[in-house]
Amino acid sequence: MKKQNKVSATSPSSSELKKLIEHHLQFTLGDGSHVENHQAMWKATSLALNDIIVKKLEATKQQQQKDDHKSVNYLSLEYLMGRLLSNNLHNLGLYQNTEQALKDMGYELADLCEQGADLALGNGGLGRLAACFLDSLATLDYNAMGYGIHYQHGLFEQSFDNGRQIEAPDMWREFGSPWEVCRPQSSQLVPLYGHVEQVFQADGSSEMVWHEGKHLKGVPWDVPIVGYHSDTVNVLRLWECRADHALDWDLFNQGNYLQALDQQVQAETVSKLLYPNDEHPAGQELRFIQQYFFCACSIKDIIARFEINHGKLAELDSELFASKVAIQLNDTHPTIAILELMRVLVDEHHFAWDNAWALCQQVFAYTNHTLLPEALEKWSVALFERVLPRHLTILYRINEAFLNDEVSKQWPGDDEMRRKLSLIEEADEHNGYQRKVRMAHLCVVTAHKVNGVAQIHSDLVKKDLFPEFHQLWPTKLTNVTNGITPRRWLKACNPLLADLLDKNISGDWAKELTSLSALAAQADDAKFQQEFMAIKRKNKEVLTAEIKKLTGVTVSPDAIFDVQIKRLHEYKRQHLNLLHILALYRRLLANPELPMQPRVFIFGAKAAPGYKLAKEIIYATNKIAEKINNDARIQDKLKVVFLPNYRVSLAEKIIPAADVSEQISTAGKEASGTGNMKLALNGAVTIGTLDGANIEIAEEVGDDNIFIFGLTVDEVKALNANGYDSHQYYQNNEEIKACLDWLDSDYFTPGHAGELSALKESLLAGGDPYKVLADFQSYSDAHQALDLAYQQPKKWARMAILNTALMGKFNSDRSIEDYVNNIWQLNAGQIAK
DSSP states (O other), rough: OOOOOOTTTOOHHHHHHHHHHIIIIISSSEEEEEEEHHHHHHHHHHHHHHHHHHHHHHHHHHHHHHTTTTTTEEEEEEEEEEHHHHHHHHHHTHHHHHHHHHHHTTOOHHHTTTOOOOOOOOHHHHHHHHHHHHHHHHTTTTTEEEEEOOOSSSSSSEEETEEEEEEEEOOOTTTTOOTTTOOGGGGEEEESSEEEEEETTHHHOHHHEOOSSEEEEEEEEEEEEOOOOOOOOEEEEEEEESSSOOOOOOHOOOOOOHTTTTTHHHHHTTTTTTOOOOOHHHHHHHHHHHHHHHHHHHHHHHHHHHHHOOOOOGGGGGGHHHEEEEEEESSTTTTHHHHHHHIIIIIISSSOOOHHHHHHHHHHHEOOOOGGGGGSSSHHHHHHHOOOHHHHHHEEEEEEHHIIIIIIISSTTHHHHHHHHHSEOOOOOOGTOOEEEEEHHHHHOOSSSSESSSHHHHHIIIISSSHHHHHHHHEEEEEEEOOOOOOOIITOOOOOHHHHHHHHOOOTTTGGGGGGGGGGTTOOHHHHHHHHHHHHHHHHHHHHHHHHHHHHHOOEEEEEEEESSSSOOOGHHHHHHHHHHHHHHHHHOTTTTTTOOOOEEEOOOOOTOOHHHHHHHHHHHHHHHHHHOOOOTTTSSEOOOOOOOSSSSHHHHHHGGGGEEEEETTTTTTTTTTTTHHHHHHOOEEOSSSTTTTTHHHHHOOOSEEEOSSSHHHHHHHHTOOOHHHHHHHHOOOOHHHHHHHHHHHSTTOTTTTHHHHHHHHHHHTTOOTTHHHHHHHHHHHHHHHHHHHHHHHHHHHHHHHHHHGGGGGHHHHHHHHHIIIOOOOBBBBOOO
16 A cells, blocks of 8 residues: 555644634634634634645645546535534544644533534435545545535435424525535536437538527535545535526516526525435436436536646547546436536537547446345436437437447347347336336446445346346456445544554554454453443443433443444335344243343434335334333333434444444345444444345454344345245244234224234235345344343453454445556545645
8 A cells, every 4th residue: 555645744733723713703703702602613613624624625736736647536416424523623633632722712622523514415325435435535645526416405304203204304504514615616507408400511411419498507515525644635526506597687576576586496406405206207307407417517527627737628638538537426326427428528529429439438437336126227218308308319329339339249139138238228017118218227338347335246236237248348347345434433433442442553543444453362351351341331321311312212321232223225124123123022021031131222214205114114113112112011121212313423423332233134135335334343243144245244253253144145036036925934933923913903003003014014915025024033043142142241342342353344445445446547646745
């Protein structure tokens, strides 16, 4: 690994930081009073820090222009950034100096770090992975730019009303954010609608001309991304949508005030929310425009940045452009960037078609994040034709060339193979007789590399998802196992454990995470075990208070804290966890003296607003929790809490306190997971299936330090091939039957029998697509083994320590180096001091 930059020796002292903070309090915020105001002090501290960051950002830009190294442009619809104050302070090496400065002013830095909203720009692992990757790219001194959408409200703020999920706008930037800077000089115009005309020239040649029907304006907001113990500061550029004209002056003066603002309101809708409900045509069109909007803005910006160093892009620069620009598509959401770059190259820069296409194939790479067919985006041809008519003509030409030049040569005369690999899915009864564009197919056909995100996932991409493409291009499909940044997910969120690691590890473990392996030698040391578990206990006490504040439920830090935190989806199987909780509850009611270690099951998850069953799982969990938590007969041996509004800042409190990490997806369904890595790094022991990165975690920590259960990928396939019948498990397992039948009663919903029956129906009448009942007994047995292990403190401490010690592979820095070496071919820069 290359030599890393170090934090500048000229970092400001605590007294200098105090002066900066006081300056912003008085002159930026106009709050020179000494009245205690945590919000104002947080903002002033953030602005003071930004003064330092912006200087580093300008130095980084100048050095990157001078070096002219290849840049990676990371396109993602999601970024789960969380709060930035603590993370930026740690990355700059200024946490202690700032802590002292604030103490001198009568404030605690830890309290201020709780101020401010999360940057709510994502939903789950996809967005958090993107955030970790940006952190690592800056830490490793690579020239990189993240691109996304400047959502006004992000996903949504979740609360519960009588157990049911309620969605409300997340007002994360209602009064602005100190971390972002608007860059109006880099705004872009985005065309939409209209029609395409074939125009013939005097020499007999022709060109396609798009007569646009409407324009949107993309205004960029930049969020600096600070490298850890590095002088590199990169940028996350987020596009806010506005109308080309703010209002209709004549209509406004005529008194038609709302109509005069109609264009602006429609435009702002594009960047209003992450994942608007697409169960209706208007929602589908909005999501489609949303994706195109950020891709079009980003492509134009990438070219503009290239032209700063190299002049106006011309066809003769195609090799130079490919040597200077890499574009990574994070899932299928940014796929339209391919068609937009083709359009810009051919229509605006007058590239020959073949040269433009060759350039796209050199520039783009694609990360696949799912094997689920419903998550591989498809957009109707009719929607394309209405909104992006020029892009559809480009798509047709790409498809025709691919089928004729590639598919027909590999499989001559095979019409079925042409149909299967076509970028257009023809109309049939399965898609409502709509012709659809297969966005994942377009990614694979275009990209020079396609990667999965864990070894088993990448193998399944080759074997099950894209076997024909793998046969066509045997070297295109590859693997890059996901990682997490240890800066946020241990150093910043678990300072007590970080301090212990600092005392026991030589060197900077937060940069060289593999150095944690030295802890393995102390896994059996009684003193180290005591220190390690004392920290876990303190973190559990903090979470106990948070649980009380958020839910009103009192839990004991002496109990096992069993955690499942991730978005709510059937394949992640929160309902398997819930079914097991019901089984434990029944066992305790039958025998209150059952020798079971007290257990607190902790959930955190949001369900997509249109995902009915996911919302029913949340409701059932909350109603069952309400009953269990108030049942004196079980002597507090079992508690269940569903923490509302799960987000990065809440995860930062849960993860350090977790004893058990639930990673229980159906084998073959979870691409990788990153929550599994975060929890294990903080000393939680995994109970999980052989799915995603669980397999690689098991390889690292050893079979004795993880609880594996359930069907393997091959066993799931065999079960499906033989005809899976969930009723057999229901009829043959008395505990399963009793728990499911319980859901039909009014035991958990007094006076409302059957309110929880949706879960039972999904597992029986619905066919149990994710094999909850097939895996239940194995899951239950693994939990019993886990319970026995926890009752042996030395054994459990050893397991927890080894999980932390052996997570070195799962550093996002390693993931980025894999991308650099195998996909992007970047060079690292050295920022001048």
